[in-house]
Amino acid sequence: MLIHRALGALVDLLLERELLVLVDGATPVQVRDELVAALDDQAAFAQVGPFVSAVLLSSALVDELFADDRQIAALLSDVEL
Numbered sequence: 825m826l827i828h829r830a831l832g833a834l835v836d837l838l839l840e841r842e843l844l845v846l847v848d849g850a851t852p853v854q855v856r857d858e859l860v861a862a863l864d865d866q867a868a869f870a871q872v873g874p875f876v877s878a879v880l881l882s883s884a885l886v887d888e889l890f891a892d893d894r895q896i897a898a899l900l901s902d903v904e905l
Contacts, residue, residue: 826905827863832856833903834876834896841899843891850885858883873897 835852838844846855862879873893880886891899 828856828860829905830900830903831859831863831876833905834899835859837899837902838889838891838896841891843889843895843899844880844886845888845890846885847887855880855883855885858885872900 835855873896876896880889
């Protein structure tokens with residue numbers, strides 16, 4: 825599914841640019857799957873930055889997030905599918 829690929833690529837970019845640090849043992853795929861599951865519960869995905877940051881900040885898989893909502897939304901334009 826396209827949204828799975830986009831969210832996976834976004835997680836990879838955040839990790840690559842050192843804007844996201846996962847807890848020991850967590851994988852990018854687990855984080856992507858958590859975002860996708862949260863998206864199923866989300867009524868509207870209009871504000872991608874706040875949605876992604878809220879899910880990442882509440883995740884037990886994430887140790888640190890150094891990107892703000894605006895940066896996360898801007899990174900989506902760098903995602904290659």
